[in-house]
Structure formats: C-alpha cells, structure tokens
Amino acid sequence: MNPADPESFNHRVEKLSTGRTYHFVDQIPNDYNTERTPTLLCVHGFPDLWYGWRHQIGPWVREGFRVIVPDMLGYGGTDKPFDASEYSTKKLCADLAAILDLINVKRAILIGHDWGSYTVGRFALWHPDRLTALIMLSVVYTPPSPKFHSMEDVVKLAPNLGYQLYFSSQRSTADIEANLPKFLSFIYRQPPSTSAPSITSLGSFQTLLENADIGLQPNILAAQEMEYYLQEFKKGMNGSLNYYRTSKFRFDEEKAAGLPSKLRDDLPVLFIWGTDDPTVVPAAISKSHKFIARYQDIALQGQRHWLMHEAKDEVAEKISTWIKASTGFGLSSKL
Known part of the structure; x- marks a missing residue:
C-alpha cells in the first residue's frame, strides 16, 4: 500500500445488488476475522476518488481495520449514469449498503469527506442499523428540511455556496471538461493569495478563466498524483x-420516507474540520449538536478543506484514536 502507487492497493470491480457496478479498494488486515475485525467504509467527495484516502488506508489497515474505499457513482471505475436522479442520496446509500452486503459485513464505521460526509450522514438515517460509528470531515451534519429550498434560494441565504449553483447547471460540465487541468489545479491549489478567487466565489467558470495565472499556482498534489486525477476525470465530469443537481430528488425522497432529523441516540459521531476552510460555518457545527446525542468535533488549526491530503497523518491518527475511545468495541471485540 504505497500512496504514490495506486496499483499497490487491492482493487475490486463488482456488480452490486442495486444493479450498479462499483470499483473499490478492499484492504484486509493480517489476522482478519469476519466476526471481530472492524470495517471502515470511506466515502470521498467532489472532485475526488478512492485515491483521496490513499494516505490513511495503510495506517488504518496496520491498526487492524478492514478498509473499503469506493469510487463513488460517477467517478473513476464506477458506473456513470447520465441522469441526475440516479445520484440521489437514497440511491447512493443503497449502493453503500449493497457493498457491505457484498463483503458480508453487517455493520461498519462510515467515514466521509465533503459530499461523502453528507452522504454518510444520510446513510445514518436511511440505514441506521448498519453503522457502528459515524465520522464526517469538512461538511457538517444537517437534518432533512421540512420545506424545499431551490439552489437559488439557498445561495441567497448562504452566498458562500454560490459555486454550487454554478455546478448545478448543465453548462458547468462542458466548461470544466474543456479546462480540466486548470480546474483541478485550482481546486487542489496551495493556499491562495488574497487576490485569487476562492471556491466560495466561483459563480461561473468565467471567474476562474479570468484569473490567468491560476493554473500556474503550486498545488498540494505531487506531479504523479495530479496525473492520476487527470486521467480518471478525463473519463467524464x-x-x-x-x-449538485439532486436537491429536489433528495427532498422528495426524504419527505416521502419521513426521515427523522436526529441520528440514532447511541451512535457516536465525530466531526473533523479545518479552521481555514471557507466552506465550514462554525454556527452550523453548534446547531448540529441538537440532532446528535453523542457528538464530538475536532478543529484542525490552520487546515483547509483537503484534510486527508494536507493533514494526512493527523487525520489517520485522530480517527483511529477516537474510534477506539468512543465505540466501546476496540479492535478485539465483536462488531
């Protein structure tokens, strides 16, 4: 498991009971026991891949965890349906449950970053009995809304989410695919100067194109890492x-199911966030306490959004330590 070599991980491609085919990494530790070994199911966000967890997989496996890391729907080696309705959180969570079924794991510890954080938070509502613990990075838990709010309305209330309105438009696909190296360089750039646009100010790709030097700025990825991302995202964006085009589908499904606002009372939940991440609103962290009985948050001082890259060792260590302290299972108990 060499983070610099994607092929050094154990890759699988499987058709799930949901009918969709997923690519995922499945790393099994020494002395694996189907009854006793805890399983971590790691879910990436946008625009990322299973590869976003490359620095944590090895340390967690050496700690004794089984680690499952899929390319989520629409990414990498996993199916990429065109219709946005196929990407509703209910369907994504059904896929994750089907992965657990495939590997014969009844309950897992779910870990998500960015869109993956939102997804695992919803997994805790759609499949509450399949989790041992929940860990969310960079995107805080928000409960199902009793009323639908269009993306336009959301951006009026939270202007820092303006980029999501742009991504929700179909034209963003062509824009980004035509300028993929520049887009990825922008997303994974080093801390920008005050004059450079941030993700929260990205109202259209024109904003990015107008900043001619953005593609020349150093980024947090090594050259071979950036090349891997480029090759995978050339398969389509x-x-x-x-x-970002699923808000109405998600609302309708959650309303029809009557999903609760609160997570399971006995579920331990950890939220990890960077204090320099412009997408994190501290007030939302405080608000989430109302919906989670066993809740802890850890602020990583001076860190931004890409925690698994920029604080790779700290993320691996804090999550492993928290699991052992908070789940009550340890690594030698039955899950």
Whole structure:
C-alpha cells in the first residue's frame, strides 16, 4: 500500500445488488476475522476518488481495520449514469449498503469527506442499523428540511455556496471538461493569495478563466498524483457534477420516507474540520449538536478543506484514536 502507487492497493470491480457496478479498494488486515475485525467504509467527495484516502488506508489497515474505499457513482471505475436522479442520496446509500452486503459485513464505521460526509450522514438515517460509528470531515451534519429550498434560494441565504449553483447547471460540465487541468489545479491549489478567487466565489467558470495565472499556482498534489486525477476525470465530469443537481430528488425522497432529523441516540459521531476552510460555518457545527446525542468535533488549526491530503497523518491518527475511545468495541471485540 504505497500512496504514490495506486496499483499497490487491492482493487475490486463488482456488480452490486442495486444493479450498479462499483470499483473499490478492499484492504484486509493480517489476522482478519469476519466476526471481530472492524470495517471502515470511506466515502470521498467532489472532485475526488478512492485515491483521496490513499494516505490513511495503510495506517488504518496496520491498526487492524478492514478498509473499503469506493469510487463513488460517477467517478473513476464506477458506473456513470447520465441522469441526475440516479445520484440521489437514497440511491447512493443503497449502493453503500449493497457493498457491505457484498463483503458480508453487517455493520461498519462510515467515514466521509465533503459530499461523502453528507452522504454518510444520510446513510445514518436511511440505514441506521448498519453503522457502528459515524465520522464526517469538512461538511457538517444537517437534518432533512421540512420545506424545499431551490439552489437559488439557498445561495441567497448562504452566498458562500454560490459555486454550487454554478455546478448545478448543465453548462458547468462542458466548461470544466474543456479546462480540466486548470480546474483541478485550482481546486487542489496551495493556499491562495488574497487576490485569487476562492471556491466560495466561483459563480461561473468565467471567474476562474479570468484569473490567468491560476493554473500556474503550486498545488498540494505531487506531479504523479495530479496525473492520476487527470486521467480518471478525463473519463467524464457529468456524473460527479450530478451530485449538485439532486436537491429536489433528495427532498422528495426524504419527505416521502419521513426521515427523522436526529441520528440514532447511541451512535457516536465525530466531526473533523479545518479552521481555514471557507466552506465550514462554525454556527452550523453548534446547531448540529441538537440532532446528535453523542457528538464530538475536532478543529484542525490552520487546515483547509483537503484534510486527508494536507493533514494526512493527523487525520489517520485522530480517527483511529477516537474510534477506539468512543465505540466501546476496540479492535478485539465483536462488531
């Protein structure tokens, strides 16, 4: 498991009971026991891949965890349906449950970053009995809304989410695919100067194109890492952008199911966030306490959005330590 070599991980491609085919990494520790070994199911966000967890997989496996890391729907080696309705959180969560079924794991510890954080939070509502613990990075838990709010309305209330309105438009797919190296360089750039646009100010791709030097700025990825991302995203960006086009589908499904606002009372939940991440609103962290009985948050001082890259060792260590302290199972108990 060499983070610099994607092929050094154990890759699988399987058709799930949901009918969709997923690519995922499945790393099994020494002395694996189906009854006793805890399973971590790691879910990436946008625009990322299973590869976003490359620095944590090895340390967690050496700690004794089984680690499952899929390319989510629309990404990498996983199916990429065109229709945005296929990317509703209910359907994504059904896929994750089907992965657990495939590997014969009844309950897992779910870990998500960015869109993956939102997804695992909803997994805790759609499949509450399949979790041992829940860990969310960079995107805080928000309960189902009793009223539908269009993306336009959301951006009026939270202007820092203006980029999501742009991504929700179909034209963003063509824009980004035509300028993929520049887009990825922008997303994974080093801390920008005050004059450079941030993700929260990205109202259209024109904003990015007008900043001619953005593609020349250093980024947090090594050259071979950036090349891996480029090759995978050259397979198409429509699926990954479809996540931003699902708000009405998600609302309708959650309302029809009567999903609760609160997570399971006995579920331990950890939220990890960077204090320099412009997408994190501290007030939302405080508000989430109302919906989670066993809740802890850890602020990583001076860190931004890409925690698994920029604080790779700290993320691996804090999550492993928290699991052992908070779940009450340890690594030698039955899950």
